[in-house]
Amino acid sequence: MKKEILIPNCNSCPNSNSAICKLKTDEKEKIEQIKKGQFYKKGQQIFELGTNANFVFCVYNGKIKLTKLGKEGKEQIFRFSKKGDLLGYRSVLSNEPYNASAVVMEDSIICQIPRDAFFNVIESNYSLSLDLIQLLTKDLKGAEQHLIDVAQKTVRERIAEALITLINTFGFKPDNKTLNIKITRSEIAEIASTTTESAIRTLSNFNNEGLIHLDGKRIIINDLIQLQQNTNLL
Amino acid sequence: MKKEILIPNCNSCPNSNSAICKLKTDEKEKIEQIKKGQFYKKGQQIFELGTNANFVFCVYNGKIKLTKLGKEGKEQIFRFSKKGDLLGYRSVLSNEPYNASAVVMEDSIICQIPRDAFFNVIESNYSLSLDLIQLLTKDLKGAEQHLIDVAQKTVRERIAEALITLINTFGFKPDNKTLNIKITRSEIAEIASTTTESAIRTLSNFNNEGLIHLDGKRIIINDLIQLQQNTNLL
């Protein structure tokens, strides 16, 4: 209960990038009245693949991975969410169960918006539905590119690309070179669709070649340019 | 010019599945006034990746593949369109260049709807934008599933899956067992993200095992159940 008090009101939310943030004051007020903020600990699940999509989630802060199980229980990470992102809206919009599981990578605070309230706002707001369409097209484009990458690139290229994705999503720590996300080797493997061992070997190569520096779980990017060249962008 | 006369008016179009078809009569009339039908020969390109998205296309009839070039000019087929499908709406909606190339696999008749007219109808029609959102979410779901498939399945599983996709998309000829699409081995390889040789070898295995029967370009499905089991669905 006390945790919820930490969440600012939508109208004074410091995030500005989410589709919700762009709403008019009175529409935000509608959502404000009914939304609930919640604290999630690292490793906690926000929602699970296959369950009913009753809420849209708006990330106040934190880091989230979206995963799906493949064959033999092998996980695949296919997207991340962070501060200001909207989560689960796709399933809510299409009236289907959640299509993935969302798991918190670092402690997060996330607001839940009940599906009805969400629809309510869409119905009266043409520009929100356009915004959502934009989000969807962006995700779709990303997914298709990712598909081609996995299909045609080597493990080395995919690991380089996973690192670039992490940089683009979570950025650096204040030192401007340490990746600002705590992530395991096997999670990196799950982004690049390879095995943990191959991920380790490849990272180790990058390390030996001086492109990155590995210090336990900390990943320091020494040579972003070289790294990008290794992704073999089209 | 004469070709265009072949295209029925939107209000009497026999297709019923497209988002356009579901519009009200007067909205269809608006589109009818401005749309243009065109005939495309096998192999012809409807639009090309990277060019301006000025039209939404509505497939009156025919079969289309959506492709993207990967590294070293290797093509990847990532979706098909057929009778009644909408094409290119995603790029139009998000105001971006086409994100893929669309190529006609068998002679087709396709209507072009100028982008402004399309937006015009969306703006006045909340339910169309919801329909489009549904389409997008469906495509996105498909793309994500495809990603996991490519990432985690063997070539054999992927080829089986490609066949299933072809069946689901284009169905059978009247004999109820011959695949109703003319497709090359290398195109099948491009669906399954593998090489032509591997595709051939795998098809040949299925043939020897009696799951399918290859007769030149004709692909006859003998044992759909077995084939489905070979896809190793999750």
Next chain:
DNA sequence: CGTCAGCTTGATTACTTTCAATTGTTGTGG
């Protein structure tokens, strides 16, 4: 009926996974 594109097969090579064994790290309860 010749040509060109598509199809097929075999042999070799390269890349990645798998398996196994070991070391390192972290969080927890006594």
Next chain:
DNA sequence: CCACAACAATTGAAAGTAATCAAGCTGACG
């Protein structure tokens, strides 16, 4: 605070899968 348990990272060796390379075949079409 230590010790232990559980999890994470690392490395080497072997096995497997699929890509590549090379060559010959087949069939459709002008």
